[in-house]
Amino acid sequence: MISTLDDLMHGCGEWLRGEGPENDIVISTRIRLARNLADFPFTSIATEADRRQILDRVKEVVNNSPFREQVFYVDVDALSDLDRHFLVERQLISRELAEGQGPRGVFIDRAERFSIMINEEDHLRIQAVQSGFQLQATWELIKQWDDYLDQHLVFAFDEEWGFLTACPTNVGTGMRVSVMLHLPASVITRQMDQTLRSLEKLELVVRGLYGEGSQAMGDFYQVSNQVTLGRSEEELINKMAQVVPAVVAAERKAREFLLAEGHENLHDRVSRAYGILKTAQTISAEETLHLLSSVRMGIHLGLIQEIPIQLLNELFLFTQPAHLQKLAGSELDSADRNIERARFLRRKLGELSKKV
Numbered sequence: 001m002i003s004t005l006d007d008l009m010h011g012c013g014e015w016l017r018g019e020g021p022e023n024d025i026v027i028s029t030r031i032r033l034a035r036n037l038a039d040f041p042f043t044s045i046a047t048e049a050d051r052r053q054i055l056d057r058v059k060e061v062v063n064n065s066p067f068r069e070q071v072f073y074v075d076v077d078a079l080s081d082l083d084r085h086f087l088v089e090r091q092l093i094s095r096e097l098a099e100g101q102g103p104r105g106v107f108i109d110r111a112e113r114f115s116i117m118i119n120e121e122d123h124l125r126i127q128a129v130q131s132g133f134q135l136q137a138t139w140e141l142i143k144q145w146d147d148y149l150d151q152h153l154v155f156a157f158d159e160e161w162g163f164l165t166a167c168p169t170n171v172g173t174g175m176r177v178s179v180m181l182h183l184p185a186s187v188i189t190r191q192m193d194q195t196l197r198s199l200e201k202l203e204l205v206v207r208g209l210y211g212e213g214s215q216a217m218g219d220f221y222q223v224s225n226q227v228t229l230g231r232s233e234e235e236l237i238n239k240m241a242q243v244v245p246a247v248v249a250a251e252r253k254a255r256e257f258l259l260a261e262g263h264e265n266l267h268d269r270v271s272r273a274y275g276i277l278k279t280a281q282t283i284s285a286e287e288t289l290h291l292l293s294s295v296r297m298g299i300h301l302g303l304i305q306e307i308p309i310q311l312l313n314e315l316f317l318f319t320q321p322a323h324l325q326k327l328a329g330s331e332l333d334s335a336d337r338n339i340e341r342a343r344f345l346r347r348k349l350g351e352l353s354k355k356v
């Protein structure tokens, strides 16, 4: 059972489990809720004493909840930079919480399906994540926590506006519903600009792998709702339920087109990517992500048979800088990380060839 950060090193967690509906294209579904305690100023202007009290109050409620055995607590302020970035790479805390100052922490579900960040931009950021396209299950998971916390804490709530949040863009439901999509064929067939424009018109935002401010890398796009005010939670979920299948269908069509019209080119692209990953002596995180993206599509199209998707996900996660350094057991500079990353990839993919 996962009880410490080191235990997390044994697997990939929920968001990269590689299962769930539409998992060839939808990596994971996430819902997060922003909540604040009515009796305290927002985190950015709260004193250190306020922040300690917020932490203590939330910890007490969670530790007395019927779900307390499901979670463990991590004092984020006391972690090393490396461990903070490790949690960001696992999508268990945001960059904002990692890079913030002062008393702050996170309750992490032992199955890595949700976390409760304390003293982030808002006093509470509750997030639930499920592998694949699972809006309803993710909503049910987060709702049980939100309902419980709402019964035992006094949240800042206004009859007219809804939940009050530090940033006006979150006022109302305080909810962001998002899906992480893998859209390599849409990129190759140059359909992404049009897709992005259509999503914007529908009041949806597109971000990269690490959320706000991050670029789309390796053809991974995170699509989420822009508006939280004047909409109910169900409306936000329904909109995603309507829009995402259209993006998924377009990607599937683009993959079929590439298979039918340019089979050799596609196979070549996938095989070369696999070849480089197997043999490189030094490789950056960005290039790795880019090549793994092609290999991932190749696996789902049956062009590569021998790599299980779970192994691909493991490569995807453990080649990220903080995971790699934790595996190596020491801090490494960028050049050494590139060498270590290549070594790790050669070892993992080499073991596979021996099994075949």
Ligand SMILES: Nc1ncnc2c1ncn2[C@@H]1O[C@H](COP(=O)(O)OP(=O)(O)OP(=O)(O)O)[C@@H](O)[C@H]1O
Residues within 6 Å of the ligand: 015, 027, 028, 029, 030, 032, 088, 091, 093, 094, 095, 121, 129, 170, 176, 178, 179, 180, 207, 208, 209, 210, 211, 212, 222
């Ligand atoms: N569907 C998803 N699956 C896995 N991780 C996700 C998903 N959606 C978002 N994330 C991750 O959650 C983290 C936070 O995302 P992001 O910055 O977009 O929004 P946020 O925390 O909800 O808040 P804000 O509204 O303040 O920007 C990022 O690291 C992001 O990659």
